[in-house]
Amino acid sequence: MTIIRIVIRDRPVYVCNCNAIRERDALKAIQAGAATPRAVFDHAQCRPQCAKCVCDIRQMIDDANAGFAIAAE
Numbered sequence: 364m365t366i367i368r369i370v371i372r373d374r375p376v377y378v379c380n381c382n383a384i385r386e387r388d389a390l391k392a393i394q395a396g397a398a399t400p401r402a403v404f405d406h407a408q409c410r411p412q413c414a415k416c417v418c419d420i421r422q423m424i425d426d427a428n429a430g431f432a433i434a435a436e
């Protein structure tokens with residue numbers, strides 16, 4: 364199995380400033396099976412505050428799923 368890792372460098376280190384969720388922590392949650400932003404928050408044991416990060420987390424989930432689909436081909 365080939366694993367493709369896509370690193371996008373223009374994202375901030377923190378994907379959620381309110382809860383100090385780092386991008387790498389969100390990616391760990393996604394790799395562990397978090398399929399929704401809420402699941403990422405649950406993994407980080409917190410709740411959304413302002414919710415400005417939800418679209419970014421959703422995009423990270425979509426990107427990861429696209430990567431998994433390519434790797435599965």
Ligand code: FES
Nearest residue numbers: 379381412414416
């Ligand atoms: S930035 Fe994530 S809840 Fe505010």
